[in-house]
Amino acid sequence: MKPTIYDVAEKAGVSIATVSKVINNTGRISDKTRKKVNLIMSELNYHPSFVASALTGKRTQTIGLLIPNIANPFYSEFARNLEDRAHELGYSIVICSTDYNEEKEKKYVSLLMRKQVDGFIITSGFTNVGLIQEVIDQKIPVALIAYSIPTLSLNSIGIDDYKAGYQATAHLAELGHKRIAVIAETVQSSNDRVRGYKDALKEYQLEFDINLYIETKATVEDGEIATDKLLNVEEPPTAIFAFNDILAIGTMQCAKKRGLSIPENLSVIGCDNTILALIPSLTTMGQPLREMGYEAADILIEEIEGKKTRKHQILLSPELVIRDSTGPLKI
Amino acid sequence: MKPTIYDVAEKAGVSIATVSKVINNTGRISDKTRKKVNLIMSELNYHPSFVASALTGKRTQTIGLLIPNIANPFYSEFARNLEDRAHELGYSIVICSTDYNEEKEKKYVSLLMRKQVDGFIITSGFTNVGLIQEVIDQKIPVALIAYSIPTLSLNSIGIDDYKAGYQATAHLAELGHKRIAVIAETVQSSNDRVRGYKDALKEYQLEFDINLYIETKATVEDGEIATDKLLNVEEPPTAIFAFNDILAIGTMQCAKKRGLSIPENLSVIGCDNTILALIPSLTTMGQPLREMGYEAADILIEEIEGKKTRKHQILLSPELVIRDSTGPLKI
DNA sequence: CTGAAAGCGCTAACAA
DNA sequence: TTGTTAGCGCTTTCAG
Numbered sequence: 001m002k003p004t005i006y007d008v009a010e011k012a013g014v015s016i017a018t019v020s021k022v023i024n025n026t027g028r029i030s031d032k033t034r035k036k037v038n039l040i041m042s043e044l045n046y047h048p049s050f051v052a053s054a055l056t057g058k059r060t061q062t063i064g065l066l067i068p069n070i071a072n073p074f075y076s077e078f079a080r081n082l083e084d085r086a087h088e089l090g091y092s093i094v095i096c097s098t099d100y101n102e103e104k105e106k107k108y109v110s111l112l113m114r115k116q117v118d119g120f121i122i123t124s125g126f127t128n129v130g131l132i133q134e135v136i137d138q139k140i141p142v143a144l145i146a147y148s149i150p151t152l153s154l155n156s157i158g159i160d161d162y163k164a165g166y167q168a169t170a171h172l173a174e175l176g177h178k179r180i181a182v183i184a185e186t187v188q189s190s191n192d193r194v195r196g197y198k199d200a201l202k203e204y205q206l207e208f209d210i211n212l213y214i215e216t217k218a219t220v221e222d223g224e225i226a227t228d229k230l231l232n233v234e235e236p237p238t239a240i241f242a243f244n245d246i247l248a249i250g251t252m253q254c255a256k257k258r259g260l261s262i263p264e265n266l267s268v269i270g271c272d273n274t275i276l277a278l279i280p281s282l283t284t285m286g287q288p289l290r291e292m293g294y295e296a297a298d299i300l301i302e303e304i305e306g307k308k309t310r311k312h313q314i315l316l317s318p319e320l321v322i323r324d325s326t327g328p329l330k331i
Numbered sequence: 332m333k334p335t336i337y338d339v340a341e342k343a344g345v346s347i348a349t350v351s352k353v354i355n356n357t358g359r360i361s362d363k364t365r366k367k368v369n370l371i372m373s374e375l376n377y378h379p380s381f382v383a384s385a386l387t388g389k390r391t392q393t394i395g396l397l398i399p400n401i402a403n404p405f406y407s408e409f410a411r412n413l414e415d416r417a418h419e420l421g422y423s424i425v426i427c428s429t430d431y432n433e434e435k436e437k438k439y440v441s442l443l444m445r446k447q448v449d450g451f452i453i454t455s456g457f458t459n460v461g462l463i464q465e466v467i468d469q470k471i472p473v474a475l476i477a478y479s480i481p482t483l484s485l486n487s488i489g490i491d492d493y494k495a496g497y498q499a500t501a502h503l504a505e506l507g508h509k510r511i512a513v514i515a516e517t518v519q520s521s522n523d524r525v526r527g528y529k530d531a532l533k534e535y536q537l538e539f540d541i542n543l544y545i546e547t548k549a550t551v552e553d554g555e556i557a558t559d560k561l562l563n564v565e566e567p568p569t570a571i572f573a574f575n576d577i578l579a580i581g582t583m584q585c586a587k588k589r590g591l592s593i594p595e596n597l598s599v600i601g602c603d604n605t606i607l608a609l610i611p612s613l614t615t616m617g618q619p620l621r622e623m624g625y626e627a628a629d630i631l632i633e634e635i636e637g638k639k640t641r642k643h644q645i646l647l648s649p650e651l652v653i654r655d656s657t658g659p660l661k662i
Numbered sequence: 663c664t665g666a667a668a669g670c671g672c673t674a675a676c677a678a
Numbered sequence: 679t680t681g682t683t684a685g686c687g688c689t690t691t692c693a694g
Contacts, residue, residue, distance in 0.1 A: 002469065004687055015665045020689060027690095028663055050446045051385045052687035055670045060382065062425070062446070069411065073606070076407035080400065083428055092442060094393070094425045097414055111423060114378045115393070138333065220609060252610050275404070278551060279583050279611040335671055346681045351673060358674095359679060383671035386686045 003044040012040040061091050064112035068125035069097045073274035081293020089301050102128045118304045124187035141303040146189045155299045157314045161189045164285045164318040165196025168269050172239040173204035176329035181212035181237035183226045183247050223250015239267035245276040263327030273321050281324040288316050334375040343371040392422050395443035399456035400428045404605035412624020420632050433459045449635045455518035472634040474627050477520045486630045488645045492520045495616045495649040496527025499600050503570040504535035507660035512543035512568035514557045514578050554581015570598035576607040594658030604652050612655040619647050
């Protein structure tokens with residue numbers, strides 16, 4: 001059997017209260033007893049149980065991560081950074097892929113609450129705002145990623161989506177494109193990007209055409225289908241701005257199937273700058289994933305540990321990464 | 332405050348033991364009380380605490396997943412499937428990216444044991460076998476993925492790596508390549524692949540040349556560096572077999588920088604068939620990731636719940652997916 | 663500086 | 679069929 005606090009106490013000839021104090025560095029303990037207890041603990045290879053200590057009201061040292069899909073490189077790269085920082089601070093991450101599905105969201109949130117996670121990281125793509133309300137009603141800290149809920153004052157971290165939308169569109173317009181389409185992911189952050197997109201169009205005296213706008217989920221297939229629709233429009237686009245790299249890959253797939261070459265026949269710009277963008281040499285709006293993951297862990301854990309009372313709202317800058325998938329309009 | 336079993340018991344006018352019994356469906360309860368208790372539970376929005384029940388010796392419904400890096404699509408795609416099945420069975424997954432680093436492995440394993448996870452999924456790339464021994468000494472179920480330890484009788488799931496190595500090499504040899512290089516990931520499954528590679532070489536009357544063999548970690552950069560070395564060899568390879576898609580992407584990066592076109596100047600074959608392979612149109616040995624994730628969850632949870640005593644050793648078949656990155660040798 | 667004891671929420675004998 | 683009670687391993691007053 002694994003040793004318990006009783007085993008340590010007995011072997012050290014002290015009470016369990018004393019052992020508990022040296023474990024947690026609380027109360028006042030003489031140097032001598034402290035050393036003794038520490039010695040016995042390592043002799044016995046004793047490790048305090050999180051489960052037992054959580055039952056007494058302490059933390060579980062666990063954070064729930066709610067994302068649409070861990071298999072999406074954007075989320076997995078984010079998760080990796082989050083995990084690294086959280087782990088440094090003594091927390092582990094449990095992953096929950098919700099697939100934009102309210103049922104799954106509900107099941108996961110309830111599961112995580114029963115497990116008494118110390119906090120939640122919720123990313124864009126989470127649809128049920130009521131659930132988030134329930135979580136904060138229980139006084140469980142939450143940090144939102146690329147997702148803001150104006151009615152709720154919460155920690156949040158994201159990029160300036162308006163800017164991302166604007167810059168990407170401007171890049172395309174600068175290259176001479178007049179027919180610039182958008183494939184948006186059905187997540188909240190898309191709204192601001194669309195605003196940026198529209199403003200950039202205006203800036204370059206281009207009209208917004210609803211036929212050049214599609215909203216969809218984030219799989220390669222969805223991107224492919226959307227692109228197909230777009231290219232079938234009367235006056236088809238010469239450039240497509242996909243709101244994430246996966247969708248952009250879908251666009252490229254579609255182009256490949258149609259024998260269109262990129263960027264000669266079609267310019268494509270993605271968003272996220274994940275590993276997916278590398279070899280397709282995809283021009284994309286980069287997100288500072290490392291910073292986002294680290295900041296997310298920091299703010300959330302600060303709140304969990306009661307070190308901060310004010311909520312943070314962090315807005316990072318996206319960065320245009322120009323590769324080979326965008327080029328001047330050919331007439 | 333969240334309602335406890337006491338609140339339910341009181342409101343329902345029964346004892347906590349009775350409530351516990353209806354929660355767990357144990358003992359014999361009259362239909363009437365059962366209904367009553369169930370009603371009160373939903374009225375109160377009561378959800379039993381996993382923490383408390385875990386303390387009494389029951390499960391935490393949590394599985395630890397130890398992988399080198401969740402940001403690697405192979406692992407994240409696997410994780411997604413594992414998560415799906417585990418969740419169906421009522422378990423959640425905590426992710427631990429160990430980076431082939433023994434220190435991290437140790438920290439994570441100890442953390443997970445303190446959290447009393449019910450079982451471990453350990454994938455290739457885990458270096459410290461001693462740690463695994465410690466886990467099974469504690470009678471905690473383990474399932475190994477793409478990783479077998481002959482000295483330990485454990486559940487394991489993987490593909491036939493020998494076959495994968497053989498088939499990929501044969502594919503290249505069939506295309507006329509004589510100088511076929513390998514970039515192996517430093518994980519255990521590479522050994523069998525190398526055996527397959529060597530046997531295929533023999534089969535096609537080619538010599539194994541140690542200069543055409545490199546072992547490395549799994550990042551794009553590592554792949555790039557390795558390729559660079561390979562191409563600088565006296566008589567450079569005309570085809571490269573990278574043991575995973577990330578490394579293959581690295582190879583392609585290097586080729587691009589050198590102005591080499593694929594497959595005209597260099598054939599590349601990867602392994603895993605992740606999302607990364609799509610647009611580069613990478614020929615690759617596919618792994619049945621979905622099946623692997625589901626099976627892993629199934630076997631591990633079976634053992635956790637004591638439904639099986641015999642260990643499973645599952646060997647799945649890899650599948651050659653031919654795309655455009657491999658082609659006939661040009662002279 | 664140290665220890666006794668109550669209690670966290672739940673399970674599982676054992677009684678009734 | 680239901681309830682009483684003793685823990686599970688730990689934290690935290692409160693005495694000493």
